[in-house]
Amino acid sequence: MTESPRNAMDPAEETQIGRGGPRDLFSKFDPLIEERQALLDTGVRDPFAIVMDEVLSPTLAIIKGKETILLGTYNYMGMTFDPDVVAAGKQALDEFGAGTTGSRVLNGTYQGHKACEDALKDFYGTRHAMVFSTGYQANLGLMSTIAGKEDYIILDADSHASIYDGCALGNAQIVRFRHNSVEDLEKRLRRLPAEGGRLVVLEGVYSMLGDIAPLKEMVEVSKRHGAMVAVDEAHGMGFFGKNGRGVFEEAGVEDQVDFVVGTFSKSVGTVGGFIVSNHPKFEVLRLVCRPYVFTASLPPSVVATAATSIRKLKDAGAKREHLWKNSRRLHQGLRQLGFDLATEDAQSAIIAVLLPDQEATVRMWQALIEQGLYVNMARPPATPAGMYLLRCSLCADHTDEQVGQILEMFAAAGRATGCIS
Ligand SMILES: Cc1ncc(COP(=O)(O)O)c(C=O)c1O
Secondary structure, eight states: OOOOSSOTTOHHHHHHHHTTSOOOTTGGGHHHHHHHHHHHHTTOOOTTOOOOSEEEETTEEEETTEEEEEOBOSOTTOOTTOHHHHHHHHHHHHHHOSOOOSBTTTTOOOHHHHHHHHHHHHHHTOSEEEEESOHHHHHHHHHHHHOOTTOEEEEETTOOHHHHHHHHHSOOEEEEEOTTOHHHHHHHHHHSOSSSOEEEEEESEETTTTEEOOHHHHHHHHHHTTOEEEEEOTTTTTTSSTTSOOHHHHTTOGGGOSEEEEESSSTTOSOOEEEEEOOTTGGGHHHHOHHHHSSBOOOHHHHHHHHHHHHHHHTOHHHHHHHHHHHHHHHHHHHHHTOEESSSSOOSSEEEEEESSHHHHHHHHHHHHHHTEEOEEEOTTTSGGGOEEEEEEOOTTOOHHHHHHHHHHHHHHHHHHTSOO
């Protein structure tokens, strides 16, 4: 779409709107536009407008001409540049073309989509696997389809936006419980009317603070109250459990979880989403799940890279160990430097540094990027309890030397900005 030559904030337009005409639909964003402008007027770079000019490896990129260590990607297992993964994508591109131009239920299921679902079934040891175009759509699909208006979805208050949006798309009654509180979950379940289906939705790793769910207890309580359980393992896949299936594997509740939702955009290293399940009626979802039916399927090159990556993740025990080592060392190092961290110890590959307000967070973020370190900045409404965070996410490919450099950069930036003494 080309931009109108007239300024979008043309005063004549504003005047007309102000005179009893329809309300400017954009007016609700004015406070946000002003807040962002005020921030940029202080001379800082926009943390939400970073461009990677070149990507050299899973842990290094060129940003504004500077070689920068990446500590804010979800490339936990470093699969984006794996030679087998890249080769599989190239071959599929040559053999099957750039895209499918169709829905999974029409012309958009190629042998590669089936092979990818087979790789998932093998990885998870389940009877069924359904590949979506994104993890966001997998959650939209499950939440909006499985529970109808007589049913209840019981979810953690800190659930990912895609879980909330899936609930908004469907008709089920939504009940929230306090983040990671087994007690509150049980209380909410106890209060539900006896009739009506129940789906409890949990996440293995919560992505903002990097904390993990007490899945063993939560699944036990959910089952005792007759609920089905879905676990989103977006940030647990690849890293947790003997086979890398996720936190639910490590918690030993594999046979009690009804649905596992996941994404290819993190440990798998590409894009796409999925649900796996052993439920005997699972396949019917392919016919009724709107975010599966009414969208184009993934390109053949993407499913080929995903399938190759998933097969390799199964035996990636050494990488998992190195990622744990990196995560623990970074957590300990940052704590020793005096930073306030979201968790007592490293619970996952996400280490969230808590800062008092937006100004301090942006100053720290800026000082880090200038030294050549990229981390994610997170702020409300994406964060729980109005927190401001610098979110570090580690990769199995970060070398010991890089982790040392990261800690040095945090020390220098923290002192320069007064965030630590
Ligand atoms: C917990 C969780 N679920 C689902 C998603 C969606 O994944 P995708 O990037 O494949 O849409 C994300 C991505 O940020 C996530 O963090």
